[in-house]
Amino acid sequence: GQNIDQPTEMTATEGAIVQINCTYQTSGFNGLFWYQQHAGEAPTFLSYNVLDGLEEKGRFSSFLSRSKGYSYLLLKELQMKDSASYLCAVRDNYGQNFVFGPGTRLSVLP
Amino acid sequence: SQTIHQWPATLVQPVGSPLSLECTVEGTSNPNLYWYRQAAGRGLQLLFYSVGIGQISSEVPQNLSASRPQDRQFILSSKKLLLSDSGFYLCAWSLHSEPYEQYFGPGTRLTVT
Numbered sequence: 001g002q003n004i005d006q007p008t009e010m011t012a013t014e015g016a017i018v019q020i021n022c023t024y025q026t027s028g029f030n031g032l033f034w035y036q037q038h039a040g041e042a043p044t045f046l047s048y049n050v051l052d053g054l055e056e057k058g059r060f061s062s063f064l065s066r067s068k069g070y071s072y073l074l075l076k077e078l079q080m081k082d083s084a085s086y087l088c089a090v091r092d093n094y095g096q097n098f099v100f101g102p103g104t105r106l107s108v109l110p
Numbered sequence: 111s112q113t114i115h116q117w118p119a120t121l122v123q124p125v126g127s128p129l130s131l132e133c134t135v136e137g138t139s140n141p142n143l144y145w146y147r148q149a150a151g152r153g154l155q156l157l158f159y160s161v162g163i164g165q166i167s168s169e170v171p172q173n174l175s176a177s178r179p180q181d182r183q184f185i186l187s188s189k190k191l192l193l194s195d196s197g198f199y200l201c202a203w204s205l206h207s208e209p210y211e212q213y214f215g216p217g218t219r220l221t222v223t
Contacts, residue, residue, distance in 0.1 A: 033212075042216055050208075096210070103153050
C-alpha cells in the first residue's frame, strides 16, 4: 500500500530552525517533493529529492534517505510568513501517480 | 510565463445535482494535468491525471469523471453529487520531464448540502 506519515502540528519561534520529518512506504519511488500551503490557498512547490542527500535552496533544505524511506524539510531563520502547512509527496514508479502525506501545520510564534 | 485558471472559486450544490469544474493552462503546450481533492485538514488525494488529449487515468473509483477535450483544458464532472464530495478541488499541471513538479491552480471550494 501507499502510506506517508508526517507530524500533524509543530510550533517554532521566529528566527529559529525547524525540521519537519516525513516517512514513506510506497510501492515504488521516483522522487520526493515538498510543498508549502498557506491556509485556504493552493500548494506551492518548494523542493525535490530523487537521490540521497541534502538539497539546499536559500532558507529551505530537504534531505532524503531512500534506504530508510525518510525525508525532512529544514527551515532556517524562521519568519512569520512561514506559518503554513508543509506537504510531503512521493511519485511512485507508475506514471504520474503522486501520493501526498497529510501535511504538517507549522505555527511560527513571535 | 505559465498560468493556470480554475473556476468557479466557490460552489454550493445540493446532493444529487451535477457538477462541472473547469481548469485551463496558459503558456505551455502538452502539459500533464491533474485533479486533486483536499478534505478539510487533510492531505491531497489524486483523483485523475492526463498525459495528453483524451488520455485520462483514474486513481480513485468514485462518482466523478474527468475529460480533456483540448490540450490545455481539463474538466472534472459528476452526474450526481454526494455529501462526501465536499472539499477543496485543485487542478495542477507539470511538464513531461523530470522532476515533474506540479503547479497548482487557485482551487474550487465545493460544499454539497
